[in-house]
Each structure stands twice: as C-alpha cells, then as structure tokens.
Amino acid sequence: xxxxxxxxxxxxxxxxxxxxxxxxxxxxxxxxxxxxxxxxxxxxxxxxxxxxxxxxxxxxxxxx
Numbered sequence: 885x886x887x888x889x890x891x892x893x894x895x896x897x898x899x900x901x902x903x904x905x906x907x908x909x910x911x912x913x914x915x916x917x918x919x920x921x922x923x924x925x926x927x928x929x930x931x932x933x934x935x936x937x938x939x940x941x942x943x944x945x946x947x948x
Contacts, residue, residue: 928937 926937926939928935930936
C-alpha cells in the first residue's frame, strides 16, 4: 500500500473512534433521565424468616 492509502485508513479509523466516543458520552444515563423514587407506601412483614413486602398494603399482624 502507498503512504496515501495508509494515511486515509488512519484518518478513517480515528473518525470512527471519535464518533464512538461522542456517542457513548452523549447517550449515557444522566441524573435527570433516571427514574424517580417511588412514592408508593410499602408495608413489610417478616413471618418465619420470610419477608413479605406489599405496595399499598393495609394488612394487620393477624391477617399475614
């Protein structure tokens, strides 16, 4: 291969590498795109070493 072909191949490889880096850093998760914390109340009860967690639960100790 001639020097010109080698230089063109190096330039194309650098362009591809730079494009991948730009896409990686522009698409990564940001804090504002993260899911918000759930505001649904949880009720947790442990029975016989088994933990039961329910959302929007209203059970009592005798119902579990």
